[in-house]
Amino acid sequence: MEVLVNTQLVSRRAKIGKYASLIGLAILAGGLVASFNPQYVYLSFGALIAGFLLSQIGNYNLVRWGRRPRADEVLAKALKGLDRKFRLYNYYLPAAHVLLGPTGLFVFLVKPHSGQIYCAGRRWRRKMGLGQILVFFGQEALGNPTVELELEIKQLAKWIAERQPDLHPTIRGAVVFSHPRVELHLEEPAVPVLQPNQLKLFIRRPAKENGYLSAEERRALAALFDQTIK
Numbered sequence: 652m653e654v655l656v657n658t659q660l661v662s663r664r665a666k667i668g669k670y671a672s673l674i675g676l677a678i679l680a681g682g683l684v685a686s687f688n689p690q691y692v693y694l695s696f697g698a699l700i701a702g703f704l705l706s707q708i709g710n711y712n713l714v715r716w717g718r719r720p721r722a723d724e725v726l727a728k729a730l731k732g733l734d735r736k737f738r739l740y741n742y743y744l745p746a747a748h749v750l751l752g753p754t755g756l757f758v759f760l761v762k763p764h765s766g767q768i769y770c771a772g773r774r775w776r777r778k779m780g781l782g783q784i785l786v787f788f789g790q791e792a793l794g795n796p797t798v799e800l801e802l803e804i805k806q807l808a809k810w811i812a813e814r815q816p817d818l819h820p821t822i823r824g825a826v827v828f829s830h831p832r833v834e835l836h837l838e839e840p841a842v843p844v845l846q847p848n849q850l851k852l853f854i855r856r857p858a859k860e861n862g863y864l865s866a867e868e869r870r871a872l873a874a875l876f877d878q879t880i881k
Contacts, residue, residue, distance in 0.1 A: 652727075652730055652731070652732070652733040652734065652735065652737040652738070652739060652752075653735065653737070653738045653739070654723070654727045654738075654739045654741070655738065655739065655740050655741060655743065655880060656723050656741045656742065657741060657742035657743050657880075660742045661716055661721070661723075661742065664712050664715070664716040665712065665713070665716040665717040667708075667709070667712050667716075668708075668709050668710070668711070668712025668713035668714075668715075668716055668717050669709070669713065669717065670709070671705050671706070671708045671709030671712065672705075672706055672709030672710060672713060673709070674705055674709075675701075675702045675703070675704070675705030675706030675707075675708070675709055676702070676706060677702075678698050678701055678702030678705060679698070679699060679702030679703065679706065680702075681698055681702075682694075682695045682696075682697075682698030682699040682701075682702055683695070683699070685698060686699075711791055714763070714791070715763075715791065718763075720829075722741075722747070722748065722761035722763070722829060723739075723741035723742070723748065725761060725827075725829040725847055726739060726741075726748055726750075726759060726761065726827070726847070726850070727739060728847070729847035729848065729850045729851070730750070730850055730851065730854070732851075733752065733851070733854070734752065734753065736752055736753050736869070737750060737751070737752035737753075738750070738751050738752070738873060738876075740876055740879075743876070743879040743880060744807060744810065744876060744879060745803065745806035745807045745809075745810045746758040746803035746804065746806060746807045747759075747760075747761075747803070748760075748761060749807065749876070750854065751864075751869060751872055751873060751876065752854070752864075752869070753863065753864065753866075753869065754854055754855060754863055754864075755820075755821065755822075755823055755854075755863055755864055756820045756821070756822050756823070756864065756872065757822070757823050757824060757825070757854065758800065758803050758804050758807060758822055758823075758824040758825075759824065759825055759826075759827050759850075760796055760799055760800040760803060760824065760825070760826045760827065761827045761828075761829050762793070762796055762826060762827070762828050762829065763791075763828075763829050763830055764777065764793055764828065764830060764833060765830040765832040765833050766778060766832070766833065766834065767834045767836065768793070768828065768833060768834065768835050768836065769836045770796075770797075770835070770836070770837050770838065770840045770844055771837075771838040771839070771840075772838070772839060772840065772841050773795070773797045773798075773841045775793060775794075775795055775796060775797070776793075777793045796826040796842075796844075797826070797840070797841050797842050800824045800825070800826055800842050801824075801842070803824070804822045804824050807822060808822055811872070811875065814875055815871065815872075815875055818868065818871055818872065818875075820864060820868060820872060823843075824842060824843070825842065825843040825844070825845050825850075825853055826842060826843070826844045826845070827845050827846070827847060827850065828844070828845070828846055829846075829847060833846070
């Protein structure tokens with residue numbers, strides 16, 4: 652399998668996370684110092700809000716782009732050993748992680764959350780222990796992975812249709828929880844919900860309807876996707 656990563660984007664976002672966190676902390680410290688002077692109470696209040704928001708932006712980007720292993724690294728490790736005809740595109744396309752291969756076209760939505768995750772149909776919730784609560788503000792919210800995955804699939808399909816109207820590949824997708832200490836409680840989820848060690852089986856499983864790609868379709872999609880790589 653060939654793994655393609657937009658390293659420029661990864662580096663840029665990681666730097667944003669680093670510097671936003673540092674600047675946010677500096678503003679918070681300045682606001683705290685200013686709060687001791689009644690003349691600067693409004694300035695202090697504004698600085699504390701700005702510093703907090705900037706720190707949150709920095710923490711989010713650091714967790715997503717600076718912490719190892721990143722989502723693309725988790726997928727690459729889980730899919731290692733696949734046929735050379737498979738190509739994993741990371742951060743180049745409208746969907747962050749796209750796998751193209753003989754068995755089809757796939758979109759993976761990677762979630763780094765730990766703890767107990769519950770999914771019933773299209774509904775999601777997360778039960779957090781004390782450890783998760785303490786680090787909550789440094790993590791992205793769970794949100795609704797079903798809706799997020801469906802949106803990424805829709806965006807990729809639209810992107811392909813705009814550039815190659817004659818191509819109509821079936822796009823399959825899955826939500827992948829990458830943290831080793833996640834506990835998934837699933838009740839007929841609306842979309843596949845997996846852990847990394849289940850990915851290969853999912854990819855090799857026959858699609859119900861027209862999921863496989865012909866060699867011609869695969870080459871056309873690869874040529875289209877490769878245009879985004881600079």
